[in-house]
Amino acid sequence: MIQFSDLNLHPDILKAVEEKGYKTPSPIQEKAIPVVLKGSDLLAAAQTGTGKTAGFVLPILDQIAKNPTQGHRNVRALILTPTRELAAQIQQNIVDYSKYLNIKSLVVFGGVGINPQINKLKQGIDILVATPGRLLDLCQQRACRIDKLDVLVLDEADRMLDMGFIHDIKKVLKLVPEKRQTLLFSATFSKDIKDISRQFLYRPETVEVAAQNTTAERVKQVAYRCDATAKADLAHHLIEKGKWNQVLIFTRTKHGANRLSDKLDKGGISSSAIHGNKSQGARERALKGFKDKTVRVLVATDIAARGIDISDLPHVINYELPNVPADYVHRIGRTGRAGKAGDAISLVGNDERSFLKDIEKLINQKIPLLTEEGFEPGLWPARAPTVSEVMKADAERKKQNRQNRGPRNGGGRSKQPSKRRAGGSKSSSSGGSNNSNGGGGGGAGGGDSKPNNSRPSNRRSARRRGAPRRSS
Numbered sequence: 360m361i362q363f364s365d366l367n368l369h370p371d372i373l374k375a376v377e378e379k380g381y382k383t384p385s386p387i388q389e390k391a392i393p394v395v396l397k398g399s400d401l402l403a404a405a406q407t408g409t410g411k412t413a414g415f416v417l418p419i420l421d422q423i424a425k426n427p428t429q430g431h432r433n434v435r436a437l438i439l440t441p442t443r444e445l446a447a448q449i450q451q452n453i454v455d456y457s458k459y460l461n462i463k464s465l466v467v468f469g470g471v472g473i474n475p476q477i478n479k480l481k482q483g484i485d486i487l488v489a490t491p492g493r494l495l496d497l498c499q500q501r502a503c504r505i506d507k508l509d510v511l512v513l514d515e516a517d518r519m520l521d522m523g524f525i526h527d528i529k530k531v532l533k534l535v536p537e538k539r540q541t542l543l544f545s546a547t548f549s550k551d552i553k554d555i556s557r558q559f560l561y562r563p564e565t566v567e568v569a570a571q572n573t574t575a576e577r578v579k580q581v582a583y584r585c586d587a588t589a590k591a592d593l594a595h596h597l598i599e600k601g602k603w604n605q606v607l608i609f610t611r612t613k614h615g616a617n618r619l620s621d622k623l624d625k626g627g628i629s630s631s632a633i634h635g636n637k638s639q640g641a642r643e644r645a646l647k648g649f650k651d652k653t654v655r656v657l658v659a660t661d662i663a664a665r666g667i668d669i670s671d672l673p674h675v676i677n678y679e680l681p682n683v684p685a686d687y688v689h690r691i692g693r694t695g696r697a698g699k700a701g702d703a704i705s706l707v708g709n710d711e712r713s714f715l716k717d718i719e720k721l722i723n724q725k726i727p728l729l730t731e732e733g734f735e736p737g738l739w740p741a742r743a744p745t746v747s748e749v750m751k752a753d754a755e756r757k758k759q760n761r762q763n764r765g766p767r768n769g770g771g772r773s774k775q776p777s778k779r780r781a782g783g784s785k786s787s788s789s790g791g792s793n794n795s796n797g798g799g800g801g802g803a804g805g806g807d808s809k810p811n812n813s814r815p816s817n818r819r820s821a822r823r824r825g826a827p828r829r830s831s
């Protein structure tokens with residue numbers, strides 16, 4: 360078995376890695392580090408949890424440590440990531456691994472003041488971790504120059520494309536030097552990812568640690584059939600019955616996340632919600648409480664939870680199934696990390712059966728579908744409804760709701776900024792989609808028509824409508 364000391368890394372990096380408690384390089388590190396060290400472009404298929412961050416950070420540190428900038432520091436390496444949380448985590452890793460080196464790093468993302476970031480950039484930075492929107496703002500304000508960098512990392516590239524960052528990425532690529540090293544990390548190798556790599560990588564070496572679109576090996580996956588309206592009670596029941604004390608729950612909508620979190624809290628299970636409408640401070644507090652186990656359940660939307668790294672996270676619950684099957688792979692990648700065992704539990708309403716099938720097709724695996732006593736679904740016909748039937752029923756339900764509600768704003772005052780409308784515009788500004796196929800819509804998320812599976816087209820149209828840019 361290969362050791363870190365075999366990888367030809369700077370001794371001060373080896374010392375920091377040893378202090379982190381890492382015994383041997385993970386498979387992605389073993390494969391990626393030598394490629395990065397020799398200066399080749401890299402196309403790496405690796406999920407979060409495989410140790411991919413050290414896979415690119417360690418050799419980047421090595422390159423800078425062995426060839427430090429003389430005089431004023433300019434950005435030598437830029438790491439682009441889809442979300443603030445992931446950006447902050449990568450930065451923390453850089454700080455840990457560069458503990459014994461004279462290397463300066465900085466993380467920048469939106470949602471917080473830009474001036475402190477500008478001031479820090481002025482002092483000179485070697486490694487910059489950034490979300491695309493804020494990086495472009497900084498470049499436009501001439502607070503940041505990336506035209507001299509050596510290495511560009513596109514981390515969780517599939518996520519960035521999913522979140523509609525393709526135009527921002529292309530803009531960034533116009534600002535970096537043509538002669539550079541580019542490293543692209545992605546959980547899945549979709550056609551879009553292959554297109555990007557053909558366009559922007561030069562003769563990349565490909566490394567893959569898990570077969571395409573497979574879920575983490577050690578994750579035990581089960582699904583429970585249930586009525587949409589019984590999901591909150593079933594989640595509560597499973598958590599109590601299993602005595603689970605650290606559970607990440609994914610909901611489709613921000614409001615659904617809030618409602619479920621409140622309900623669990625009231626039912627005696629301490630819980631916080633984390634999503635794009637929460638301030639950065641509130642997100643950090645929620646994450647901290649969850650990490651130090653003062654909060655038992657974290658309820659999150661996909662976008663907010665992306666990249667969350669909590670080691671030993673034992674349980675993930677899909678409160679609603681994502682209608683983009685690849686999201687399932689990302690969600691359950693939060694558990695079973697670094698070879699540890701984990702459980703992924705999905706609550707499946709009748710309307711979501713077609714999503715379950717799509718997921719099984721993608722992961723090429725059958726997920727056992729169980730019935731929990733006391734939570735048997737009232738409606739579970741032999742034939743599962745098709746996606747178009749579900750969409751039709753959902754549209755009908757919404758129409759009915761609208762009719763029952765009657766005209767808004769007292770019937771005629773069109774400019775009144777109703778609370779609902781304010782929520783809606785926030786949703787589009789945060790990259791939420793209007794893709795309302797309504798599959799999971801029950802329980803805490805029931806009837807909420809602002810799911811968070813953002814698609815590029817929706818994001819673009821949100822931009823056209825003047826919605827502000829956001830980074831997660």
Ligand code: AMP
Nearest residue numbers: 381383384385407408409410411412697
């Ligand atoms: P990542 O996929 O980069 O998000 O890493 C997932 C987790 O694995 C993080 O908590 C890392 O600190 C941890 N990790 C990374 N490399 C190793 C290693 N070689 N041995 C043990 N743990 C590691």
